[in-house]
Amino acid sequence: MRFGYALKCVDDHDLKLQLEALKAAGCADIFTDTIDHISGSRPAFRLLLSKLSRGDVLIVWRLDKFALSVYDLNLQISRLYRLGVEFVSLQEAIDTDSSAAPLLLNLFSAMAEFERNIKSRPRPTGRKPMITDEMLAEAKRLIAERLSVTEAAKIIGVSRATLYRSLKN
Template structure:
């Protein structure tokens, strides 16, 4: 079965160009949506991927219609390969059912791994440089006095959590984390 997927980022954009190209190529079923490529929770993409079976072909107009980040794109492509689903990107001229398409996919995989390694190395180097300057990173700790005041207000049961946030500047998450920490420490 040939399953196609088309996406535009905003409601005022048109799917026509993609649909025309996909129809010319041919497909059995198509999923379309208007959603940002940066979102990981695209319902129609999830449905399309869930309906693919071994031996099927997944078709997109262009790689950037599938994902905006290299990592997300490769996660999808590796899952397709693992499930023995062929992949076609019309504009990028990628077809994993051909020897050239498989070779291109292999080269892309090498570059994706290289990119991940470079990002990891930069992150480690940045953290080491920050530590050398006395910075440990992470979120700044919530002021202990503010946190104590927030807990007293919470335990007094006279204010809602939203009101406590406004009065003390302590976020709901910080308040609940501290309450849970104290509860654990008490046992």
């Protein structure tokens, strides 16, 4: 049996183009979801997965109207593969029933791993602190020796305001 899936994001206009393409592709049942980019909840997709069985074909209009990320795409394609369900994306001309299916699965897996690696990298946020822990310790020692904050700031090489902010924290 041929099933269709259409995904409408909040900022999309409507599903008309997707639905027409899926009907033209011979989909007997078409499941649709509307999501925002925050929740990502897709109840119709979960229902669709429960209806699929070996030998069925899942057809989507475009990959970005099927998966929420490259990682999600890899996850869903792998799930379909395990179920024995073929996958077709009309716009990208992807068909897992072809001899290129193993290559596609490996490509999707590599892209998903790449995306996970990029997202997992720690990114520094904000500006680099002007005063290090060592500089602050030195300033505190100087102030304890009865130097003024202004004099201590000059010695460690920061402004008086920077030193005051650091002392306050």
